[in-house]
Amino acid sequence: MNQLRPLTPAQFVALAANPFAVDDMAVRPTAASPICVVDLRAAAINSTVGDADHAGVLESVGAWPVVVVGLIDSAAQPPSPLVDACDTLLGSHPSLPAAEGPAPDQLAAAISASPVASVALAQLLRFSPGLPVREALRAESLTYSVLQSGPTHANWLASRSTIAPSPAPSSSSTADQPAVIIQRCPGTSNGDGDALQVQLNRPEVHNAFSAEMRDGLGEALRVAAADPSIGRVRISGRGPSFCAGGDLREFGQAPDPATGHLARMARHPGQFMHLAGATTAVSAHLHGVAVGAGIELSAFATEVTATSDTEIWLPEVAMGLIPGAGGTVSIPRRIGRHRTMFMALTGQRIRRDTAVSWGLVDRLVQPG
């Protein structure tokens, strides 16, 4: 079967009803890209059977060990259980890549390069957006830890020695300063409470998100959650970038993936973002690169701003992992799971107008 030749809606419904479908998709190390493309464009939909046959598809697809890619053709397409059953969508909606042209091949190539993580992310996002935040974070962490022991991540760790070492400390090094600077500022007279200014402070490494930075941010966010006289939290990054994502120097240091899961959940910055946001207006102010943890944590904020030079992408799937700083929780809640999957699978940089139209960024600002 040529997996890139799209299934018709009728074939998709029949496959979902076939009790042997998952057996036939069984994961093999040598399997071709685990992708299933379905043509859900209006012409294809109109020629198929009624909606009554579609209701069970979503439930059936949940366990499929393939990424289900739907081709759609316009934003005006009526909602359909078949569209909902897809993991990601390609179509001519202005904010989605085209169904024609390179996009399906590009997705298939990304999935082939990291098949286990791609499928694990698809399976996670089929259920976790319906969970409470705390539980969705736990599901993300469990999936992440499973993938830490997977083949693609092992290869990535082994090849990492080719990564350039971090810059030597210079006279401008901030190593003797805290990784996160927290300042409490008096509120304005209209009683909206004090403001907490939180600055990520490792400018020489684009604020790579280290354990030290995680703990500093956690301290700030826990003060915000605990103290009702704090009305606002404003998170920004010092130097050329907001945050370059997880500190690559710290990868491969977990004693084992299971212990890594427990450690991750013990002091989860996404959980602290969520708790602070429940009582306080939290804003994140992006510039330069906002990658991985940088955008994942920001997406929990009440408001996200970005300067026009901001570059946003999710690098984890290519490393054999999934977003692990809460991104599978925060980002689908802003832009939906179909677009989250597209971002995470392709690792593509998201253009600033796209980020705004999707709602990943709330507004663009002038560099300050």
Add this chain to the structure above:
Amino acid sequence: MELKAGSRLQSSICDTQIMVVKAPADDVDITCGGVAMVAVGDNPVAGNPADGLAEGSAMGKRYTNEDGSLEVLCTKPGVGSVGLGETALQLKDAKPLPASD
């Protein structure tokens, strides 16, 4: 002063504010810079910390007494040290976590 978890106090001599995380059953003489702390919002701030009680308090850090029966979170930093009477509380370092990546 009787403390309860969640009580918010301010220094009488500096900017320090704290929230009580864990309170002992008995009344305690909680101080900052050696002077009794008060409920947030009470009294103007004046004076200087006593000698030996001027290490200061740091934002987001937790402080505890020797037996761990009292634990407070600094929600606003200042130049005075939080203490019980004339004994400063100790900084409570967060337990080191194993790496997760």
